[in-house]
Amino acid sequence: MPSGVPQGTPQVRKTCRPSPDPEHPMADPDLTDEVEQTEEERASIRAQRLEKIAGLRQDGVDPYPYRFDRDRTVSAVREQFGDLAAGEETEVVVRLAGRLMLKREQGRLTFGQLRDRSGEVQLFVSAGVLGAERFAEFNHLDRGDWVGVAGTVMTTKKGELSVKVAEFELLSKALRPLPDKWKGLSDVDARYRQRYVDLTVNQDARRVFEVRFAAIEAIRTALRDRDYLEVETPILNLQQGGATARPFITHYNALDMQTYLRIALELPLKRLLVGGLERVFEIGRVFRNEGIDTRHNPEFTMLEAYEAFADYTDMMDLTEQLVAGAALAATGSHVVSVRGVDIDLSPSWRRVSMVELIEEVLGVSIHPSMPVEQARAILDGLGLPSKPSWGAGRCTHEVYDELVEHTVIQPTIVFDHPRETSPLAKPHRRDPSLVERFEVIVDGRELANAYSELNDPVEQLARFQQEAALKAAGDPEAGDVDLDYVRALEFGMPPAGGLGIGIDRLTMLLAGVESIREVILFPTLRPESGLTDADFPSV
RNA sequence: GCCUCUGUGGCCAAGUGGUAAGGCAGCGGACUUUUAAUCCGACGAGCGUGGGUUCGAUCCCCACCGGAGGCACCA
DSSP states (O other): OTTOOOOSOOOTTGGGSOOOOTTOTTSOHHHHHHHHHHHHHHHSHHHHHHHHHHHHHHTTOOSSOSOOOOOOOHHHHHHHHTTOOTTOEEEEEEEEEEEEEEEEEETTEEEEEEEETTEEEEEEEEHHHHOHHHHHHHHTSOTTOEEEEEEEEEEOTTOOEEEEEEEEEEEEOOSSOOSOTTTOOOOHHHHHHTHHHHHHHOHHHHHHHHHHHHHHHHHHHHHHHTTOEEOOOOSEESSOOSSSSOOOEEEETTTTEEEEEOSOSHHHHHHHHHTTOOEEEEEEEEEOOOOOBTTBOSEEEEEEEEEETOOHHHHHHHHHHHHHHHHHHHHSSSEEEETTEEEEOOSOOEEEEHHHHHHHHHOOOOOTTSOHHHHHHHHHHHTOOOOTTOOHHHHHHHHIIIIIGGGOOSOEEEEEEEGGGOTTBOBOSSOTTEEEEEEEEETTEEEEEEEEBOOOHHHHHHHHHHHHHHHHTTOTTOOOOOHHHHHHHHHOOOOEEEEEEEHHHHHHHHHTOSOGGGGSSSOOOOOOSSOOGGGSOOO
């Protein structure tokens, strides 16, 4: 037996099934099922691989060894030898490790594709080089196995850069086969649940996360270059606040207290401004107990940055620089293409006030300072429903949200929001019906949100109390009165600008994908049904 | 939460009210420059789960489970 595969396949499960009904021995459906099940199991790739592993162990080969001395990556080989002419052979020995993605056996010659995180290179495996026995052992490797190789760099007749394998070692045996080598894995459910497979076979999946990590790194570096301090604040909170959203509620046994997962980073970061840290940011996960769709995942990543002595105009400049820098780092360009439209993220972006933009797009004059009846009449005229509780500010925001925002494609800073709909921002220095706030709109969607930060403790307490009243009245999105935060403000918080950017949505924009799940490695899914111990028979 | 669509062997994918194409992978064989290698051969699923209708269902109906898109809500 050349491969040393043990003979005598066990009779799977046969003995542990209930006996057939003695009354109807020939008609027992269970028995039929069982025979077929057994045959399927015996024929399964997984069962064959388990036997292969047993055979390797019998031959003294560890299918899961401990380490391998790689001396370079595939991309390093490509950089060094990329211009080698067709048919060249070098004396340079390289040691590479990666996953065997493809194998083409051809008699006494086998071609493989080895992939590491940097790229793929062909393996040229010759019986003449390895000897018949080692050559046969190479051919017993399976697509999907991790292998280490040593060999010389060469090119084939057709110019394909290859490593002529002189030695190889199995580094980890794959029990399950990779998806179709050409069609890949396209079932979205499987792609998200088994992201490890998705990342293995779908180059585009890997690309999206390279974009994501490059964007985050660029933002982090840019903020540190501006003397920002990166901090970490609690995820587990005893109070709900910092945004209007429904939280996840959990329980902390040691204190026997209800706790919340954070819905924003804002309040602890601004405490740090009180403490004199002056420039702080956090890139962190926040959690909102809301639905899932193409733009929402219950846990997502926010950047929040706060800068003392700055106001929202400074944050406008900062936002432009951060986003443009992230785009350049992640894609090599300031221009991204979204559904065939080029979007230019290079500074400076258009800046327009909310009321001016409404006027421009709809030809309608509405302002938070106008009488409520007048504002409501405008909504009626536009066919928008309104609620009796809304003031003119809420009406203005509604018009903007429903009819204006989605028309803005190129990056635009929309500033001066109604005070009524912005409870956390500082009142506008010239117009009490407004606050100093802006949002960045790109491709019809909000990408960033920023304020001149409210630092008046008396005003802040009043707003908290309003929220708490709403919460008491049953609004699950309303927050608590954070008295410690008010106390902090009473010690004095310097004037400051604050900025929030949704990292997931930024990544979607830069990577050109339409679903937030594409930019989250393990998006929230319902539990997988039907996966049990029985799916992992030991044969 | 609601609406629409969807779920076929490890992966991709046809299909019909009459008892499951094909491809890839895997298995056996041939082949020392292939690139989704090629060629030959043998094998593998009763069609998400549970009911119902029917002489008979993968295909029709109901419920449930998973997924996608849309709506509502929000970043």
